[in-house]
Amino acid sequence: MNEGLYMPEPNLEYILTEAVACETLADREITHLLNLEQPEEVELLFNAARMVRERYFGSAIFIYGFIYFSTYCRNDCAFCLYRRSNPAGKRYRKTPAEILETADQLASSGVHLLDLTMGEDPYYFNEGHFDQLLLLVDQVKKTSGLPVMISPGVVSRDQLQSFREIGVDWYALYQETHNIDLYNKLRLDQDYDERLELKRYAHQLGMLAEEGLLSGIGESAEDLCHSFAVMRELEVDQVRVMSFIPQVGTPLEKYSTGSHLRELKIIALMRLLFPDRLIPASLDVDGLAGLRQRLNAGANVVTSIIPPHKGFQGVSQSTLDVDEGGRSIDAILPVLDACGLQPAPVESYKQWVEQRRKRYS
Numbered sequence: 001m002n003e004g005l006y007m008p009e010p011n012l013e014y015i016l017t018e019a020v021a022c023e024t025l026a027d028r029e030i031t032h033l034l035n036l037e038q039p040e041e042v043e044l045l046f047n048a049a050r051m052v053r054e055r056y057f058g059s060a061i062f063i064y065g066f067i068y069f070s071t072y073c074r075n076d077c078a079f080c081l082y083r084r085s086n087p088a089g090k091r092y093r094k095t096p097a098e099i100l101e102t103a104d105q106l107a108s109s110g111v112h113l114l115d116l117t118m119g120e121d122p123y124y125f126n127e128g129h130f131d132q133l134l135l136l137v138d139q140v141k142k143t144s145g146l147p148v149m150i151s152p153g154v155v156s157r158d159q160l161q162s163f164r165e166i167g168v169d170w171y172a173l174y175q176e177t178h179n180i181d182l183y184n185k186l187r188l189d190q191d192y193d194e195r196l197e198l199k200r201y202a203h204q205l206g207m208l209a210e211e212g213l214l215s216g217i218g219e220s221a222e223d224l225c226h227s228f229a230v231m232r233e234l235e236v237d238q239v240r241v242m243s244f245i246p247q248v249g250t251p252l253e254k255y256s257t258g259s260h261l262r263e264l265k266i267i268a269l270m271r272l273l274f275p276d277r278l279i280p281a282s283l284d285v286d287g288l289a290g291l292r293q294r295l296n297a298g299a300n301v302v303t304s305i306i307p308p309h310k311g312f313q314g315v316s317q318s319t320l321d322v323d324e325g326g327r328s329i330d331a332i333l334p335v336l337d338a339c340g341l342q343p344a345p346v347e348s349y350k351q352w353v354e355q356r357r358k359r360y361s
């Protein structure tokens with residue numbers, strides 16, 4: 001036996017102490033944390049993540065209003081309810097009046113940011129209606145007075161620049177995975193590099209960028225280590241993970257996902273690896289019932305607040321808790337309180353965004 005190759009089993013307390021103090025982890029240590037199963041060990045991981053969140057953000061939480069204003073899409077992602085070939089995906093395209101009214105309602109309720117999301121709707125991309133989209137986003141930004149995130153899918157560089165010129169703050173575009181083979185099975189016929197490069201270009205334009213992962217979809221620990229390395233290299237400002245939810249009418253409808261514990265461990269790892277970034281706890285996976293565990297894993301943003309009875313849908317869980325009012329600020333406040341957290345002042349979110357944007361201006 002070559003004694004030089006002997007590698008002792010990583011020690012959990014040592015790894016976490018090192019992570020909290022130095023904010024670095026070797027791939028071997030990341031894998032060890034991802035593989036934790038014992039509840040008391042997983043809790044040590046979450047506790048370390050909360051300590052790091054406290055150091056950077058105190059007890060303040062940011063809250064995002066979500067307006068999924070068109071569910072039409074030209075793409076055919078294997079995991080998505082709204083893939084173009086899925087007759088089960090409920091289609092709508094909200095009018096400007098409906099969108100502005102909803103933006104106003106969300107802003108009045110106290111959200112920190114408005115996230116304007118759509119599928120890659122051919123109406124806006126193929127029929128010369130892009131200027132309508134720009135006008136709409138501009139009106140939302142001006143009337144709400146809030147930072148705005150856009151999630152329109154892949155746009156041209158000129159279009160992204162136009163968004164920046166009207167003051168859009170964030171561009172969200174998720175790879176879902178950085179394993180190219182898996183990516184090609186999930187995001188059918190979509191260029192991996194084009195997607196990645198647009199996030200870099202957003203930074204060049206002075207916008208903030210969000211990257212996102214899908215978990216429970218066949219990714220390995222090695223894949224996740226690689227994703228973290230790519231995210232570090234991209235220097236994205238918000239990092240997110242959401243568990244895969246099987247969608248009716250899609251090729252992955254019957255894909256078994258198991259528990260969402262892996263998502264929680266990834267949230268905690270993101271907090272340890274990206275301590276000063278924003279990390280969402282999404283209501284779009286397990287609804288209000290899953291919020292506390294995501295906050296306890298180290299998340300510091302609650303997404304996605306959706307007003308009830310307006311016909312707006314979510315992405316992974318298109319209707320869960322929406323019309324019951326579970327995706328409202330009133331519903332999440334008791335959960336924040338139980339976690340010893342509270343909403344940040346709106347101004348402090350604006351300051352965070354402006355401070356962060358200085359890196360790219």
Ligand code: SF4
Nearest residue numbers: 073075077080083119
């Ligand atoms: S994930 Fe986005 S791009 Fe893919 S099908 Fe769904 S809405 Fe379209």
